[in-house]
Amino acid sequence: EKQHGVLYTNLVKVDEGSTTTTVMEAVQYLMDLQSIPKKRVLYGLAQHASDEKEKTALLLLSSKTLNGETLYEAFISRNAVSIGDLFSLFPSCTPTLETLLALLPSLPPRYYSVCCSPLEQMEEQDLFLRIAFAVVDFETPNLGRKFGMTTRYLETIASPLLASPDAAASSIPRVKLFSRGYAQIIGTEFHLPSNIKTPLILIGPGTGIAPFVGFIAHRRYQSLLAATEQTNKPRSESLSISEGTWRGGYEMERGDVGDGERMKKSDEATSGKEWPPIDVFFGCRCSTHDFLYREELTRFQSQGVVTNLFTAFSRSEEKKVYVQHRMKEEPIAARVSHLILEKSAAVYICGDGNAMAKDVQNALAEVLSQKFGGDIDAAKNYIDEMKEKRRMLIDIW
Numbered sequence: 001e002k003q004h005g006v007l008y009t010n011l012v013k014v015d016e017g018s019t020t021t022t023v024m025e026a027v028q029y030l031m032d033l034q035s036i037p038k039k040r041v042l043y044g045l046a047q048h049a050s051d052e053k054e055k056t057a058l059l060l061l062s063s064k065t066l067n068g069e070t071l072y073e074a075f076i077s078r079n080a081v082s083i084g085d086l087f088s089l090f091p092s093c094t095p096t097l098e099t100l101l102a103l104l105p106s107l108p109p110r111y112y113s114v115c116c117s118p119l120e121q122m123e124e125q126d127l128f129l130r131i132a133f134a135v136v137d138f139e140t141p142n143l144g145r146k147f148g149m150t151t152r153y154l155e156t157i158a159s160p161l162l163a164s165p166d167a168a169a170s171s172i173p174r175v176k177l178f179s180r181g182y183a184q185i186i187g188t189e190f191h192l193p194s195n196i197k198t199p200l201i202l203i204g205p206g207t208g209i210a211p212f213v214g215f216i217a218h219r220r221y222q223s224l225l226a227a228t229e230q231t232n233k234p235r236s237e238s239l240s241i242s243e244g245t246w247r248g249g250y251e252m253e254r255g256d257v258g259d260g261e262r263m264k265k266s267d268e269a270t271s272g273k274e275w276p277p278i279d280v281f282f283g284c285r286c287s288t289h290d291f292l293y294r295e296e297l298t299r300f301q302s303q304g305v306v307t308n309l310f311t312a313f314s315r316s317e318e319k320k321v322y323v324q325h326r327m328k329e330e331p332i333a334a335r336v337s338h339l340i341l342e343k344s345a346a347v348y349i350c351g352d353g354n355a356m357a358k359d360v361q362n363a364l365a366e367v368l369s370q371k372f373g374g375d376i377d378a379a380k381n382y383i384d385e386m387k388e389k390r391r392m393l394i395d396i397w
Contacts, residue, residue: 006097014101023097025286031100033084033105034149036076039064041083044103049215058090079140110150111180111397113211113350115293117218119225129177132210132292140305178291190348190395196222197276199345201336203360205312205323206292208351211395213293215348216278220305223275275304277339283312283323310333322356333367340364341371346391353396 008024023032037045039062046058060068061076075081083104087093095103112131121127135155136148157173192200192215200219202212280297284290291311300306308331314320326334339345347364349357361383369379386392 012097012101026101027378030107032105033122034082035105036080037083037086039072041103042086045086045090045093048095048099049090049093050091054090054092058086067070075142079143080138080146081143087141109178113207113214113395115213117212117214117221119221120217130248130292132207132213134207134290137314188304190350190393192218193346196226199277199279199339199343201279201281201339201345201347202350203281203323203327203348204350205356206290206351208349208356209280209282209292209297211350212280212348213296216280216297216300219276219278220303223305225267235288275307275343277307277343278305279308279310279335279339281310281312281323281327282304283314283321283326285315287311287313287316324356324359327360327363328367333370336364336367337346340368340386344391346393347386349392349396351392351396357394357396 006023008022008027010023011020012023012026013020014026014030025269027033028382042058042062046055046062047056049058061072062068066097083090112133114129115132115348116128116130133151133154135151136146137152140146154175157175190211196219203294204210255279282291284292291313297306297309301309310323310326312321312326312372313323326332340347349360351357365376365383367378367379368382369376372378372382383392387394
């Protein structure tokens with residue numbers, strides 16, 4: 001308002017064809033002020049710096065010269081300098097609202113994995129949805145402590161509940177959710193096999209374990225319901241409940257998934273049943289600090305739903321150990337090979353996309369190559385075939 005006479009209540013259009021919104025809403029919910037600026041943004045902002053030294057600095061940071069690239073990496077990248085930080089660091093830079101709307105990227109959506117099963121609703125009074133997230137919180141060399149925008153927001157909402165579980169539900173802020181619509185994106189059908197007897201190998205270090213907690217819970221409920229219905233319905237009908245997508249498609253009424261009392265009786269009646277194999281690989285830095293869903297995974301294992309829980313804690317030993325290292329150990333490697341090649345197991349990989357997914361696939365190729373006479377290329381071709389047949393599904397970020 002002081003610089004350009006724009007009131008926060010003024011109405012603007014962010015994109016052509018979009019509905020009007022207030023300046024305040026556009027800044028709060030549509031502009032991405034927390035991301036690290038690209039060079040074109042720095043160049044555009046430099047045109048609106050009235051101080052010559054600040055303008056020169058912004059132009060240098062935006063340049064593709066050796067000095068510009070070096071300074072960008074050393075200052076912008078290493079300190080995670082955000083667009084919002086720039087306005088504090090270069091106070092003479094006062095672009096117009098129109099310039100900001102044209103230059104700045106839109107606030108991107110955040111995708112989180114659902115870590116519960118829709119069939120769990122039958123044991124609860126209220127509908128619910130669970131997600132897992134790791135709070136982004138780190139120190140920078142020059143700008144102090146930094147936080148992730150969305151995870152910090154979610155942490156702020158969750159903290160009062162962690163401090164006082166009896167906090168009134170009415171005091172909890174509403175959070176808008178949306179479905180990513182995986183079924184409409186070719187190659188991203190990240191859901192359980194329709195056959196509940198298909199063995200599973202679930203590889204999810206860190207927060208990558210989140211969807212698999214939902215997978216395991218869903219497989220447990222599917223198996224229990226199938227066992228219950230088996231005695232009362234023809235086989236073709238009793239197994240029909242196994243078809244379904246884990247991510248998305250939660251539009252169901254309580255009556256669609258049965259009742260908790262029937263599930264309880266089924267659970268008791270099948271306490272000694274033999275479950276289809278589910279092997280889980282989980283990794284984190286320390287077993288005492290960031291072992292996500294330890295209680296749930298341990299309980300699933302004690303119930304027999306999870307056949308094996310293989311863990312890797314990279315900071316607990318002198319030598320760093322990751323999930324890809326564990327699956328190459330014997331007798332684990334022999335079991336992985338047996339499940340994939342002889343039992344037609346489905347393999348799921350979820351988590352960090354920078355290195356983990358590639359390292360895991362290379363480890364799997366090394367393990368499988370032992371059954372192909374040591375031919376690593378033949379093993380990689382087999383993995384490619386698994387992907388084509390949706391026997392290997394990957395969800396990385």
